[in-house]
Structure formats: C-alpha cells, structure tokens
Amino acid sequence: MRQLGNEEKAALLLASPDEDANELSQSPITRSNQINNPIVSKRPKTYQRGRSSSTHPILFFILILCAFILGCLTGVAILLYRMSQDAESSSTTLYNSPNLTEIDLTIQTKVFQSLKKTNFLNLNRSLESEIDAANKLELNWKSLSSIFNRVNKLSYDLTLSTYAPSLQWSGIQLLDRKNDQEIEKFNVLTTNDYLSFSSLIKSGKVMGNYIYYANYGRQEDFAYLINKNQINFENNNHAIVFIRRKSTIISQTKQIHQAIHYGFAGLVLFDDDDNSNDDQTSQNMTITNDRHSFSEEWGRLSTEKARENFLDGISNDDDQQISVLILSYSDVDKIFSLASFDSNPWLPCPSQWHNKPSSLKLGGELQKTKLHLTTFMEEVPAHLPLVLGYIRGIIDADHFIMIGYQLGRKQQEKVIDEIIHAYGSEIKNGWRPRRSILFCAWSGLSYDRYTIRRWISDNYRLIDRNLIAYIDLGNGIIGNSTLNLHGSPLLQQIAQRAADVVVSPLIHNHTCHHRQKPTTESHSHVHRRRRHGEHENHMEINKHEEQTECEPHKLFDEWMRASNNRIGSNKTSSIVQMIDIDSAAALFLLEHGIPSLLIEMTDEQALTKDTFYLKNSPPVFSHEIEPEVIVAYAQFVSEIIRQLVDEPLIPFDLTNYADSIDMQTIDYLAHYDRAYQALGSHLGDSNEMTKIISQLTKVMRQIQSNIDQIPKNNYFSFQIFNEKLIEFERLFINDDQLRRTNTADNTYKHVLIGPAFGLTNTAVPFPLLSNLLFGIPTDPQTQLCDASQLYWSRLKQHFRLITRTLNGFDGLLSNF
Numbered sequence: 001m002r003q004l005g006n007e008e009k010a011a012l013l014l015a016s017p018d019e020d021a022n023e024l025s026q027s028p029i030t031r032s033n034q035i036n037n038p039i040v041s042k043r044p045k046t047y048q049r050g051r052s053s054s055t056h057p058i059l060f061f062i063l064i065l066c067a068f069i070l071g072c073l074t075g076v077a078i079l080l081y082r083m084s085q086d087a088e089s090s091s092t093t094l095y096n097s098p099n100l101t102e103i104d105l106t107i108q109t110k111v112f113q114s115l116k117k118t119n120f121l122n123l124n125r126s127l128e129s130e131i132d133a134a135n136k137l138e139l140n141w142k143s144l145s146s147i148f149n150r151v152n153k154l155s156y157d158l159t160l161s162t163y164a165p166s167l168q169w170s171g172i173q174l175l176d177r178k179n180d181q182e183i184e185k186f187n188v189l190t191t192n193d194y195l196s197f198s199s200l201i202k203s204g205k206v207m208g209n210y211i212y213y214a215n216y217g218r219q220e221d222f223a224y225l226i227n228k229n230q231i232n233f234e235n236n237n238h239a240i241v242f243i244r245r246k247s248t249i250i251s252q253t254k255q256i257h258q259a260i261h262y263g264f265a266g267l268v269l270f271d272d273d274d275n276s277n278d279d280q281t282s283q284n285m286t287i288t289n290d291r292h293s294f295s296e297e298w299g300r301l302s303t304e305k306a307r308e309n310f311l312d313g314i315s316n317d318d319d320q321q322i323s324v325l326i327l328s329y330s331d332v333d334k335i336f337s338l339a340s341f342d343s344n345p346w347l348p349c350p351s352q353w354h355n356k357p358s359s360l361k362l363g364g365e366l367q368k369t370k371l372h373l374t375t376f377m378e379e380v381p382a383h384l385p386l387v388l389g390y391i392r393g394i395i396d397a398d399h400f401i402m403i404g405y406q407l408g409r410k411q412q413e414k415v416i417d418e419i420i421h422a423y424g425s426e427i428k429n430g431w432r433p434r435r436s437i438l439f440c441a442w443s444g445l446s447y448d449r450y451t452i453r454r455w456i457s458d459n460y461r462l463i464d465r466n467l468i469a470y471i472d473l474g475n476g477i478i479g480n481s482t483l484n485l486h487g488s489p490l491l492q493q494i495a496q497r498a499a500d501v502v503v504s505p506l507i508h509n510h511t512c513h514h515r516q517k518p519t520t521e522s523h524s525h526v527h528r529r530r531r532h533g534e535h536e537n538h539m540e541i542n543k544h545e546e547q548t549e550c551e552p553h554k555l556f557d558e559w560m561r562a563s564n565n566r567i568g569s570n571k572t573s574s575i576v577q578m579i580d581i582d583s584a585a586a587l588f589l590l591e592h593g594i595p596s597l598l599i600e601m602t603d604e605q606a607l608t609k610d611t612f613y614l615k616n617s618p619p620v621f622s623h624e625i626e627p628e629v630i631v632a633y634a635q636f637v638s639e640i641i642r643q644l645v646d647e648p649l650i651p652f653d654l655t656n657y658a659d660s661i662d663m664q665t666i667d668y669l670a671h672y673d674r675a676y677q678a679l680g681s682h683l684g685d686s687n688e689m690t691k692i693i694s695q696l697t698k699v700m701r702q703i704q705s706n707i708d709q710i711p712k713n714n715y716f717s718f719q720i721f722n723e724k725l726i727e728f729e730r731l732f733i734n735d736d737q738l739r740r741t742n743t744a745d746n747t748y749k750h751v752l753i754g755p756a757f758g759l760t761n762t763a764v765p766f767p768l769l770s771n772l773l774f775g776i777p778t779d780p781q782t783q784l785c786d787a788s789q790l791y792w793s794r795l796k797q798h799f800r801l802i803t804r805t806l807n808g809f810d811g812l813l814s815n816f
Contacts (some may be wrong), residue, residue, distance in 0.1 A: 100395065100648060100715040103646070103647055103648070104431070104646070107426055107431060107642060107646065108501070108639060108642055110422075110425070110426060111419075111422045111423060111426065111635075111638050111639075111642070112502075112635050112638070112639075114418075114421070114422035114425060115418055115419070115422055115631050115634045115635050115638065116631065117627045117628055117631055118627075119414075119418050119631075120414065120418070120627040120630040120631060120634075121627055123410065123411060123414055123625070123627070123630060124410065124411070124625075127408050127409060127410070128408040128410065129408060130384070130385060130407040130408045130443040130444070131383075131385055131443075132408075133407045133408040133413070133441070134153060134385035134386070134387050134407055134441065134443065135153075135385075137387045137407070137413070137441055138151060138153040138387050140417070141387065141389045141420075141439075144389075144420065144421075144424060146424065146427065146428055147391060147420060147423070147424035147427055147428075148389045148390060148391060149390050149391060149392040150388075150389075150390040150392075151387070151388070151389050151390070152387070152388045152390075153385060153386070153387050153388075154385070154386045154387075154388070154455070155383045155384065155385050155386070156383070156384045156386065156444070156450065156451050156454045156455075157381060157382070157383055157384075158197070158381075158382055158384065158444075158447070158450060159197070159198045159199075159379050159380070159381055159382070160194035160195070160196065160197060160198060160379070160380050160382045160447070161194065161195045161196065161197070161198045161200075161201040161377045161378070161379060161380070162192075162193075162194050162195060162377070162378060162380050163188055163191075163375070163376065163377060163378070164203075164376040164377060164378045165378075168376035169187075169374065169376070170187075170188040170325060170374055170375045170376050171185065171186050171187045171188050171325065171327075171373075171374060172185075172186045172268070172325060172327070172331075172335070172371055172372065172373050172374075173185050173186075173371070173372040173374075174186075174335065174338060174339070174369055174370075174371060175369060175370050175371070175372055176368070176369060177366070177367075177368050177369055177370050178368075183338065183369065184334070184335075184338060186327055186331040186334075186335065188325055188326060188327070188375075189270075189326045189327055189328050189331075191326060194380065194382060194447075195252065195256075195324055195326075195377075196252055196253045196256050196324075196447065197253070197447065197448075198377075198379045199321070200253070200256050200257070200260065200321060200322065201256070201321060201322065201323070201324050201377055202321040202322065202323060202375075202377065203323070203375055203376050203377045204323045204374075204375060205323075205372065205373065205374050205375075206238075206240060206265045206266035206323050206371075206372075206373040207238060207370060207371075207372055208238060208239065208240035208265070208266060208366070208370060208371035208372070208373060209235070209238040209239070209365060209366055209370055210235060210236075210238060210239040210240070210363070210364065210365050210366065211239070211240050211241075211242065211335075211336075211339060211363045211364075211366065211371060212225055212229065212231070212239065212240075212241045212242065212264075212362065212363040212364070213225075213241075213242045213243075213336070213349065213360050213361060213362055213363050214241050214242070214243050214258075215243070215244065215349070215353045216243065216244060216245075216246060216249050216250050216255070217241075217243035217250060217254070217255040217258045217259065218249070218250055218258075218287070218760040219258070219291070219292065219758050219759060219760050220287050220288055220289075220290055220291060220758070220759065220760060221287075221288075221353075222258060222262060222292075223288075223290040223291050223292045223758060224288045224290040224350060225362055226262075226292070227290055228347055228362060229347065229362055229363070229364060233262070233263055233300065233302075236262065236263040236264050236265065237263070237265050238265060239264050239265060239266075240264065240265065240266040240267070240268060240371055240373055241259050241262075241264045241266070241267055241268070242268045242270065242332055242336075242360075242363075243255050243258075243259070243267065243268070243269055243270075244269070244270055244271065244272055244329075245269050245270065245271050245272075246272060247446060248475075250760065251445075251446050251448070252269065252446060253446065253447055253448050254448075255267070255269065256322065256324060257317070259322055260317050260320045260321070260322050261317050264322065265322070265323065266322065266323045266324075266325070266373045267322050267323070267324045267325070268324075268325050268326075268327055268332065268373070269324065269325070269326050269327075270326065270327045270328060270329050270331070270332045271328070271329055272329065287352055288350055288352050288353075291758040291759055291774075291775075292757075292758040293757070293758060293774050293775025293776070294757050294758075294771050294772050294773075294774060294775070294776070295772075295775060295776050295777060295780065295781075295784055296775065297310070297757075297758075298310055298311070298783075298784065307783065311783065311787045323373060323375045324375065325373055325375055332360070333359050333360065335371070336359055336360050336361060336363070337359050338369070339366055339369055339371075340359075340361055346361035346362055346363055346364050347361060347362045348361060348362070349361065349362060384443045384444035384447070384450060384451050385407065385443050385451075386407075386440070386441065386442060386443060386451045386455060387407070387440070387441040388438060388439070388440055388441075389420070389438070389439040390436065390437070390438050390439075391423075391427075391433065391436060391437040391438075391439075392432075392436050393432065393433045393434050393435040393436040393437075393645065394432035394433065394434060395434040395435075396434055396435045396719070396722075397435070397436050398436075398466050399435045399436065399466050399467075399468050399722075399726070400435060400436035400437060400438050400466060400467060400468065401435065401436075401437060401438070401467070401468050401469050401470070401471065401641065401644045401645055402438045402439075402440055402467065402469075402470045402471065402588075403416065403437070403438070403439050403440065403470075403471045403472075403473070403637075403641065404439075404440040404441070404442055404452075404470065404471070404472050404473070404584055405440075405441060405442070405472070405473040405476075406441075406442055406443070406445050407441045407442060407443045408443075409476065411476045411477060411625075411630075412473045412476045413441070414630075415473065415476065415630065415633065415634045415637065416439060416441075416473070418634055419634055419637060419638045419641070420439065422638060423638070423641075433645040433646050434645060434646050434647075434648070435468065435644070435645040435646075436645070437641065437645055440455075442584065445584070449584055449587060452584050452587055453587065456587065456588070456591075456592065460592075463588075463592060463594065464592065464730070467588075467594050468595070468644060468650060468726055469491065469594065469595045469596065469597070469644055470584075470585060470588040470589075470594050470595075470596040470597075471585075471596070471597050471599065471637070471640060471641070472583060472584045472585040472596065472597070472598045472599070473599060473600075473637070474580070474583055474584075474585075474598045474599065474600045475600050476600060476601075476633070477600070477601045477625050477629060477630060477633050478600060478601060478602045478603070479601060479602040479603035480505070480506070480601075480603070480625060480626055480629050481506060481558060481562065481601070481602075481603050481604055482558055482559055482562040482601065482602055482603065482604050482607060483495075483499060483555055483558070483559050483575065483599075483600075483601060483636070484577075484600045484601065484602040484607060485575055485576045485577065485597060485598065485599060485600075486576070486577050486578065486579050486580040486583070486585070486597070486598040487576050487579055487585055487589065487595070487596050487597035487598055488576070488579070488589055488595040488596060488597070488657075488729060489574065489576060489656050489657040489659075489660040490595045490652040490653065490654075490656075490657055490725075490728065490729060491576055491595055491596075491597045491640075491652070492574050492575065492576045492653060492656040492657075492660075493651055493652070493653035493656060494640060494643050494644065494651050494652075494653075495575050495576050495597065495640065496556060496575050497639075497643065497651070498555075498636050498639035498640050498643065499554060499555040499556035499559060499575060499636065500554050500555075500556040501554065501639060502554060502555045502632050502635045502636045502639065503552045503553070503554060503555075503632065504552065504553035504554055504555055504557060504558050504632065505626060505628035505629045505631065505632045506553065506558060555632060555636060556575070559575055562604040562607055563575075563607060565604060566604065566607045574656065574660065576597065577607075578753055578763040578765075579596070579598070579753055579763055580598050580761065580763075581755045581761050581762065581763055582760075582761040583598045585597060585598040586748070589729070589750065589753075590748035590749065590750040590753065590754060591733075591747055591748060591749060591750075592730075592733065593729040593730035593731070593732060593733040593750065594729065594730075595652065595729050597640070599633075599636065599637055599640070601629065601632075601633050612664075612667040612668070612671055612764070612765070613756055613759065613762055613763075613764055648715060648718045649707070649710065649718045649721060649722065650722050650725050650726070652725045652728070653704065654700045654701065654703055654704040654707075654728070655700070655701055655704045657700060657728075658696075658697035658698075658700040658701050658704075659697075661693060661696070661697050661700075661752065662693070662694075662697055664752070664765035664766070665689065665690065665693045665765075665766075667765070668765055668766055668769075668770060669686050669689070669690070671770075672769075672770070672773045672774075673686075674778075675773040675774075675776050676773075678776060678777075678778050678779070678780060679773075679776070679780065679785060679788050681785075682785045682786070682788050682789040682792075683788055683789065683792050684792070688796075689796075692796060692799050692800065692803075693799070695803050696799055696802060696803045696806070699803055699806045699807055700806060703724075703806060703809055707721055707725075724809050731802045731805060731806070732750050732751050732752050732802065733749050733750060733751075734749050734750075734751050734794070734798055735749060748767075750767075751766070751767075751768065751795060751798055751799075752765060752766065753765060753767070754767030754768075754771075755767065756770070756771065756774075757771035757774065758771075758774075766795070768791045768794070768795055769788070769791055769792060769795060772784070772787060772788055772791060773788070
C-alpha cells in the first residue's frame with residue numbers, strides 16, 4: 001500500500017467539513033436544474049461530503065497514524081538489519097585487520113639505536129634522598145606530557161622510631177655484677193636514620209646477663225648460634241644479641257623481626273669495620289650449612305597453643321617489641337673483649353662469618369659483669385613517596401605492565417629515563433603501544449617494602465583484573481658479564497628472545513659468533529641456474545646446503561657460557577631461575593600471582609648451581625661498570641617491555657612452565673624419599689603426586705599447542721587467549737588461611753614456589769610440604785603426622801582444581 005505524502009496528509013488534516021458534498025444526497029430537481037442551467041466547470045471532487053460528524057475524521061486520523069508508525073518501524077528494522085550486516089562485516093575486517101595482528105619490529109631497532117653509549121658515560125651507583133628524588137622525578141615526568149598520559153606522586157604515611165633527643169641518654173653500661181659499679185659506658189651511635197616501624201621497637205631498660213653474637217642475623221646464623229651454644233630460651237628475657245648491619249644482605253627490619261622471634265630482650269646493631277666493606281672480601285664470604293628444621297622449630301615452642309598456631313601458619317610474634325641500640329664497631333669489639341676475660345671460654349665465630357681473626361665470640365653467660373642497656377625512643381611520622389608514570393595503550397588500554405625500581409638509585413633511574421625517551425621518540429612519530437605501561441619508582445624498600453605493599457593493597461582489584469606482568473630492576477647492574485634473571489617460568493620465552501637479540505658488551509678474541517643456520521634458495525635463483533644448463537650448478541641444487549652466518553655474540557650466548565661453567569653442559573637450566581624471595585618481584589608473584597621478573601646483571605659467580613633449593617647470594621658490586629654494559633642492559637629491558645605491550649598475543653609459554661614443574665617434582669621426590677617412607681600412612685604413595693602433576697602439565701602443554709595453532713591474523717582469538725594467559729599464574733595462589741611457609745613472611749601464597757623454612761632468601765618448590773618434610777625425624781610426633789596429611793590434602797585439592805580449570809580453558813580454546 002502506497003504511503004501518503006506529506007502534502008496529501010496536510011490536505012486531509014486541513015480540509016473543512018462544510019465542503020464535503022455527496023451527489024447521492026442531492027434531490028432530482030436540483031440535479032435537473034443543474035443540467036438545464038449553464039454552470040461554471042468545477043474541479044472534480046476527490047471525496048464525498050457527508051453529514052458533519054466528529055467520528056470519521058478521528059478514525060481516519062488514527063488509521064493514517066498507525067500506517068505511518070508501521071512504515072517507520074519497518075524502515076527502522078530494515079536500517080538496523082543493514083547496519084548489523086555492515087557491522088558484522090566491518091567487525092570481521094577489524095579483527096582480521098593487519099594493523100591489529102602485525103608486529104612492527106622496526107620499533108625494536110629504533111629503540112636500540114636510541115640507547116647509545118654516550119648516554120651512560122660517568123654513571124655510577126650513587127644514592128640520593130628518596131624524597132628529593134621523588135620531587136625531581138615528578139617534575140621530569142610531567143615535562144614529558146607528549147609521552148605520559150598521567151603522572152602522579154603519592155605519599156604513604158607511617159610511624160617510625162628514632163632515638164629521643166640527647167637530653168635522654170641511650171646506650172650500654174658494663175657493670176660489675178657484685179657492686180653494680182660502672183666499668184665502661186658506651187653511647188648510642190649518632191644517626192639520623194629511622195630504625196624501623198614503631199610497632200616493633202620500644203623504650204626501656206634491659207639487664208643483660210647473657211650476650212650473644214649472631215653475625216648478620218640470618219636464619220642460618222641463628223641456627224648455628226643456637227646449635228653450638230645450646231641457648232636456653234627461658235633466659236632470653238635477660239639476653240642481648242649483637243648483629244652487624246649490611247643492607248645488601250638483610251634489611252634492618254628483618255634483623256629486628258629475627259631477634260623478636262627468638263625472644264631476645266635487647267638487640268644491638270653495629271656496622272662492619274672498614275676492612276670488611278671491601279667488595280672482594282665480601283665476595284669470599286660464605287655461610288654455614290646450619291638450618292633449623294620445621295620440626296625443630298615446632299619442638300622449640302613451649303605451649304600447645306603456640307605449636308597449634310605454628311602449624312596453622314599463625315605468627316606467635318605479633319604485638320612483640322624489643323629494645324634496639326646502635327653502636328660503633330669499636331665499641332662492640334671492646335664490650336666482647338672486656339666481657340670474655342671474666343667469663344667461661346666462649347666459642348669463636350665460624351670461619352665462614354669472617355675472613356680474618358675477630359675478637360667477637362659466639363658469647364654466653366656473663367660471670368662477673370653484666371650489661372645494662374637503656375633506650376629512649378620517640379615516634380616520628382614519616383612520609384614515603386611513590387611516583388607513577390602512565391602511558392596509555394591504543395588497542396587494549398585496560399591491560400598494562402609495570403616496571404619498578406627504587407627511588408634514589410641513579411643507575412636504575414638513568415636506565416628507565418633513557419628507555420622512556422627512546423619509546424617517547426616513537427610515540428611522537430605516531431606509534432603507540434597496544435597495551436598500557438606503568439612506570440613506578442618506589443621508596444621505603446628497607447621498611448619491608450612498605451610503599452609497594454600499600455599500593456598493592458589499595459589497588460588490589462585493578463591489579464588482579466588488568467595487570468599482565470611486573471618487571472623489577474632490583475640492584476640493576478652489579479657486574480659486567482652475565483644476565484641474572486629470577487621470576488616466573490611464564491617469562492622464560494620472552495627473556496630468551498630478548499637475550500638473543502641484544503649484542504653482548506663483552507670483548508672476545510674473535511669478532512663474530514658463528515651459528516649454523518640452514519638456508520634455502522629462492523625459486524628464481526634455481527630456475528636461472530636451470531636455464532643456463534650448467535651441470536655443476538644443477539648438481540649443487542640437489543645438495544643439502546647449509547650456510548654459516550656470522551653474528552656477534554649476544555647476551556644469551558654469554559649466559560649459556562656462564563651457565564655451562566657453573567652448572568655443567570650436561571644439565572639443562574632455564575635463563576629465568578626461581579624467584580628471588582627478597583625482591584619486590586616476589587610480592588607480586590608469590591602473593592598475587594602476577595608473572596614477575598627480576599632483571600640484574602652480575603658476574604658469573606652469582607648464578608646458582610642449585611636446582612632444588614635456589615639460594616640467592618648477596619650482591620657483590622664491581623668497582624666500575626662499563627657504559628657498553630649499561631647499554632646492553634637497557635636494550636634488554638626495553639625489549640622485554642616491547643614484547644609484553646606490543647605483540648598481539650602475549651608471548652607467555654606454558655610449555656616452559658610445565659617443564660619446570662616436572663623437573664621440580666622429580667627433585668622434590670628425590671629429596672624426600674626418606675620422609676615419604678616415614679610418613680607413608682599419612683602422605684600416601686609418592687606416585688599419587690606424580691600422577692596429579694602429570695595430569696596438570698599435560699593439559700598445560702595441550703593449551704600451548706592450541707595457542708601455537710591460532711591463525712596469525714585472528715585478533716579476536718588473540719584477545720580470548722590473552723585473557724586466559726593473564727589468569728594462568730593466578731590459579732596457583734592459595735587464598736585459604738593455611739599457608740605455613742616461612743616464619744619471616746606468612747603472606748606468600750603460591751603453591752608451587754615459596755621461601756624455604758630456615759634459609760634466608762632461598763626459594764623451594766612445593767613449600768607447604770617441602771618445609772615440613774625437611775629434617776623430619778623417622779618417628780615424627782602425631783601432630784606433625786596429622787599436619788602432613790592435612791597439607792597434602794589441601795595441596796592435592798588445589799592441583800586438581802587447577803587441572804579442571806585448565807581443562808575448561810582447553811575446551812574453550814580448542815574451538816578456535
């Protein structure tokens with residue numbers, strides 16, 4: 001039915017009822033008069049006039065309005081249908097657009113070229129006040145408005161402790177036990193530094209009848225002291241422990257935690273003597289093999305409630321405080337010299353603690369003297385800054401990576417600054433990363449990484465939902481030779497690719513490195529030879545040819561050489577080793593399941609030879625770092641960033657992860673074969689664990705196989721896969737309250753990797769079971785047997801849940 005035009009509708013709506021006439025309503029006379037009389041011709045009537053009525057026009061209006069609405073709806077439906085077809089077509093084109101799936105490797109080349117040797121001349125490891133560094137960095141990043149979308153400086157408040165004004169004396173008095181006469185007096189070492197959290201330190205007086213020396217206060221140091229001296233912990237309320245400070249080995253906050261944990265009433269901290277600060281001397285220092293086992297620590301606790309808390313992962317050290325004093329090395333040396341003359345012979349320190357004879361002894365009970373320790377503390381509000389610089393991605397802007405370093409460290413700050421400017425040049429030329437980048441400069445790392453923990457706590461939902469990976473620069477460049485990487489096995493492929501494109505800064509006897517690569521000839525070249533008809537050339541075509549390509553040494557070649565020297569060429573090792581427990585990267589990985597990587601360059605000796613208990617040695621800094629080394633380090637970091645933010649499919653690799661789990665399972669069962677025999681009725685057969693882990697790693701490899709078969713131009717599939725890859729590491733986080741891993745930090749919740757009980761900065765696989773089984777007696781107590789059964793039950797349940805979840809992922813991904 002033809003719809004009425006606008007003019008026709010207007011005519012009908014505006015017509016007068018009086019003009020309506022109907023020929024049928026006229027009389028015959030009137031009609032005949034019209035015929036006989038001449039008339040003026042009129043326009044033919046297009047409608048008939050009826051009796052004046054208000055019903056018909058309303059009815060006509062309703063019918064016309066309905067027709068109009070129906071027509072409009074039909075038109076809209078047709079328009080929407082055509083739009084949906086166009087949208088589907090454009091969506092298919094969009095998801096398969098080369099702009100979304102192609103990788104522009106020229107960005108890598110341009111960034112590498114921007115990182116020049118001249119940018120890093122005369123760069124050292126000098127330190128700057130964190131507050132001053134934060135203020136300068138904020139101004140610097142805000143001046144780069146063409147690069148950063150947003151720059152924020154935050155400040156977290158906390159209360160720290162320091163010594164009260166000089167009117168209130170703090171120090172130690174050496175007194176005669178019989179008459180309390182003062183023999184010697186030692187004043188607190190003047191310092192403007194804060195000690196630690198005010199919740200850990202108290203003012204007070206301690207009468208010390210026992211003094212002990214525990215080296216750096218590591219767990220191994222206390223284990224040696226306790227084992228050799230047979231310390232009676234019941235007398236620790238009159239005991240003072242002496243510990244020397246060295247922040248590159250253990251933080252002051254951790255030393256205080258350790259003294260509190262073992263129940264000492266007072267703690268004296270002192271710096272090394274000048275000769276001990278030499279890097280070469282520190283490099284030769286080792287550590288004793290002493291270690292407290294889980295069962296020994298459980299047996300040391302005096303009450304059933306404390307033992308129950310220990311098995312449940314609840315700290316018994318909460319709300320405990322200690323009096324802390326800082327003295328000079330010479331004062332401590334004099335105290336031990338005077339005290340040892342009137343006491344029973346004290347055992348000397350082990351040779352692993354000092355590289356030269358020392359007057360410091362392990363200590364013990366004071367016979368004729370006693371120490372009176374006095375401290376007056378005051379609480380001081382502190383403000384710890386944090387600077388964040390955000391570069392928004394252009395395609396998948398919600399997901400982001402983080403790159404963090406410590407405020408005030410000039411070397412790391414310069415590396416990050418040059419990387420930002422290198423990528424900034426490309427941003428100014430029109431390039432944008434697919435995903436977002438968040439640069440972070442932290443402070444307060446010596447206070448248990450307070451700013452990192454606070455920021456993570458405040459942004460937990462954002463991190464859990466959108467953070468892809470965390471990259472930590474740690475100590476930066478310590479040595480001139482070898483990459484030293486610690487983190488998640490998910491980043492193994494990314495790190496190896498990056499190391500394989502960065503030219504080594506080391507000088508070799510030969511100028512290039514030969515790699516055998518099979519090469520194929522082009523068809524045009526073959527046809528040309530055939531046209532020439534040369535028999536010799538024809539014979540060459542039928543041969544399998546390999547051409548030797550001359551390449552410079554890469555960072556990966558240097559790492560392979562160092563790894564073979566340390567571990568042996570007959571053993572396999574990954575370029576990414578287990579996580580460094582004492583790092584910011586460990587917080588993201590072990591607490592929240594964020595794939596993390598610690599990037600440092602060290603000498604060859606820093607690479608560990610261990611495959612099960614991975615112990616990270618304290619850093620030993622070279623006196624001078626060559627600019628070429630800093631360039632290579634910066635290029636490596638920049639390439640890690642590029643792969644994570646600019647490749648359509650996040651290049652995580654589950655096969656490497658599966659290989660790592662299989663290897664760790666084999667080592668775990670080999671280490672604890674005797675423990676499984678002792679606890680067989682509670683842990684069951686070790687073959688059960690092998691079967692469960694095998695099912696897990698099998699589905700991981702299946703998922704990676706599906707990923708490898710994705711069409712390289714299907715961006716929609718990439719997005720689905722990326723979401724699952726981001727979720728993967730989170731699956732290994734155990735959020736229930738049973739996470740008995742380490743006395744120093746009970747917040748780590750990763751079921752595959754965690755801190756080794758009784759060892760400082762050492763990672764171990766399956767920490768929940770590994771720590772319980774180490775050193776367990778052949779006839780363990782009932783409570784320990786029950787705990788092992790509970791731990792294995794929880795772990796087994798968690799692994800099966802991961803396997804089911806991954807099977808669901810695999811079913812979804814196999815449809816693409």
